[in-house]
Amino acid sequence: MHPRRSAQEVVLCDLCETVPLQSHCELCNINLCKACVGEHLSDTSKDHKVVPFLRRKATPNHPKCPDHADKHCEIYCEKCDIPVCSTCALFGKHKGHDVSNILEKLGAKTESLQKDLKELETRIYLRYEEMVSNVETEKTELETNYGKLTTDADEQGEVLHREITVIVNQRKSAIAEMKTKHLDALNKNTDEITQKMAELKQIMSDLKSILKSNDVSLTSTYKSRNSEFRTLPPKVRVTLPSLFPQKINKDQLNEMFGFLPPLSINTEHGDTMKSAEAVSSPPVKPLLDEPRVTATIDTGYRHRLYSVSCLSEDQVWTRGDNKTMKLLNLQSKLLTSIQTKLGNIPRDIAVTRDGDLVYTDSINKTVNLIKNKQIHTVITLQGWRPFNVCCTAANDLLVTMVSDDRKQCKVVRYSGSTQTQSIQFDDQGLPLYSSDPLTPKYISENRNLDICVADYVARAVVVVNQSGKLQFRYTGHPSNTKQSFRPADITTDSQSHILTADLDNHCIHILDQDGHFLRYIHCHLRCPWGLCVDIRDNLFVAECVTAKVKKIQYL
Template sequence: MDPSHSAQDVVRCALCRDAVAPMYCNVCHMHLCDDCVAKHLSDKSQVHSVVSLTQYLSTLHCPKCSDHPDNQCKLYFENCDCPICLHCVTSEKHKHHDLFNLKELYQDKQEVIRNDLEELEKLVYPKYQEAATHIPVQRADGSQHWQQLRSALHKKREVLHQAIDDIIQTRQEEIGDQATRYTTAIDKQEDVINAAIKEIKQTIHKLKNLLEAGDVCLVSGYKSSNDKLRKLPPKLKVTLSNIQPLEINTQLLKEFVSLSPLSVKTEEQGLTVPSAGAEALFPARLLLSVPRLITDIPCGDQDLCNVSCLSDEEIWTCGENNILKLYDLDGVLRKSVQTKSGNMPQDIAVTRSGDLVYVDYWDSSINLVLTNDTQKQRMVKLSGKESSAKIQTLVYVGGWKPLNLCCMFSGELLVIMDSDDAKQTKVVRFSGFTPKQIIQWDDQNEPLYTSGYNTKYLSENRNLDICVADRGAGAVVVVSAAGKLRFRYTGPPSTHHGSFIPREITTDSHGNILTTDQYSNSVHIIDEDGLFLRYIDIGLQYPVGLFVDSKDNLFVAEWETGKVKKLQYYK
């Protein structure tokens, strides 16, 4: 086999370029054959380390430290994403950084690679192959379908043409009937007039004879008939028919030959591969033993109810009034908007495009405050007055009272609402203005949520579960994206905090669920399967609103103080 033209070949000696190389020099990084080892070792310019290729391949080869070239790297800093030597540990550059053993990290990484390879070969790649086989079938089905549509359209055309021909034939017959009636009426009128003319002529002749005869008896006995002849026959008044100059209703024709729109969408196939042993390169972030207060944000008003992050630097708030307020983290009021109806907003959320939505319980509506820069009407900064903003009512839910809402990862809205008579509660997923899904009953046809005048907040988790803090039930109720009950969390098995009465709820990037327990002035953290992890109870005063930003910092709105506290609870 010619090595220069071989697609796959054994390792060759770097010196003679021909013989198979079972040896390797760790110092010079060269492959060597048995015959060339002695020649290579005769080079006294440096100390060589020649080992078997098998030993080389089975040994971990750590790189040289970039800051200390004489040392090999033994450790790895996650924060800098680089290997380091032991001397680097004491440097200010890497102070407070997370440290990993490079050998252990290498072994973990190898395990990840092996599992990824197995997953790709045995699961992912076959799925793609299967998907590729569907394409020709879909193409053939589409071609057949388009031909069927064309045939159906041709038949519709024939039906339309026949209908028009039938209408024209009917109108032709109506014109013939009208012509006959018209001719008959004219003939009758002509007969009446001709008869009258004949009678008048006879009367004129008779009167002339009376005058010429001079007969006293005949003239004395004359009786006039002019009264009868003076009355003309009725005049025939005819309104001739016409073709009505109406425009063709093309919209009606389009509806007769309507064509549903083509929908081409991608649908998640839900390939989920268990990967035991293929853990993340770095372990999940650990919870702090004692959460840390980062900052207090004074928001001016007491009775603060809700908070939602516009960004990591700005927060929207609302309380028991009709004003929505935007603050920065220093507590500076940046914007303010009055609700459209003047009612107090029940809940707020920020859309993925950066606009604000709020719930108006009293007029049963969901409203959008257009605050994004792409909108034509943009809120202006405060100058002592509420700023102007365009508020659009997205949805009216007649017969129901919307309680709270959240924005989903898909961009859709989740709204929890009570019926007007407070006897039913449901969660509705809205896509635009249209309800797409209703979640209300479990598999035994029992209500998932309590009804009545109890606060119920909701949030979507990263695994697409829908989490509801049901105060009336004293539970967090979690269902899957399909609306199937997964679990109910009613507090940890044993607690000194007393009864669990949840209010607000949110989730973080690790899939953990956080909910306020306002009467114990704490926040419960549970994992996505309902396992209690810990409390956050560092001097909170009646915590109500909750939100987690993109860095997993927790914002807690306090009802009594009118403050929003920003907390760190991960290491």
């Protein structure tokens, strides 16, 4: 043990090694007695920092110099961004470089480390914990969810079995009825022949009696009836029925059983958390003073055009007043067309995040998904008719629908084929939406997850939050319009703007997310009806009467 560092001895000054220490120089990392402090400070080549020994900071562990074994790196080279010893700084390879006080540099580095540690402890690690918790929750719910799917499959199988049993029993009943009729016909035929045979036996007996009697009177009066019986009784011929089983079409049987989309497992790029100092908001895109049309698409519909939905920046799906839905590019070229399953006019269309087309059939009360040109019914309603549809950021479907008795309207959220939310009344129990079944109620989800509905009959845009609580109603803006507000379609953009087509005033209203009017888009529009916005915030407007789609830059 060092004689001056023994626990039984007083700790002495590092300079004189005879007097107990009282102070400490944080720059040089040495302990000093009162007398040696003055001598130490006489070296003016350094900015010494002498403090009472008990108030000294933790002693930094200076690394040894790799080039000078007897030296420690107590200086910081700014150019090379590393600690160096005094010899290297004055005479070695770091000679002439800018240097700084290593303790000051250490203080700044320490502050940065503390900030990093705080962010890791209070924000980043917690997000990782949250992600693990969410995955564990999903794993916990997996058994239940897949159990429900299996139960649904069993129930659907039982339904089909019951239907098949009903059909089999109907066929058996028909067969039994045919058998009875067949037997009745044969019995009747037998009775007729037996009756004739009885008559024949009587005639033959009479003839034998006449022949034995030699009675001239009976013989002379005899009248032959043989010609009557030479025509045999009618024979009943019944064609035995046959059962002609149809070849089972497995594809149709699969479709009857129900559509099960393939499991989609996507590994998304992890979200990048912004630093604590950064503000979480999308890039600001100001509104243009003069929006401009950048492309016009002639859809080829002869009469009306009602819906447009973006597949990409240069391809859009359209829906008119017939059973055909068309995919066109900006040059008006028809890329593909699909007819509805039952030949009904689709009520609305939307494109999912996977690029598949969805359409509603209000006559057949279904919502249908088109994947690889195959139409699958994903939602079948009872007592309600689906109207308009949109796809959310979470790839759910939001559907507006009206009851069969035309007295109620609601918005329903579906995850796949499962209903997860229904929105119909405000906090006072009053209907949020009008219930006219013949007019559109287009729907869109905003970036802040608000649900926006353009209620044509109510002449209002009705916006509720993600939980279904009413946020506001927009009923138009008095400036620059001649007719009262008549909203058709509605859409939103990356800035959380709400855009709605004003059919009677031939313009688009732009609102902020709180329902405040910002401005109009005119661009010589004629009866704008359908709307959508692509990923670059280009607006596509379907003009009802011209059957054209205009692409408009407004940001």
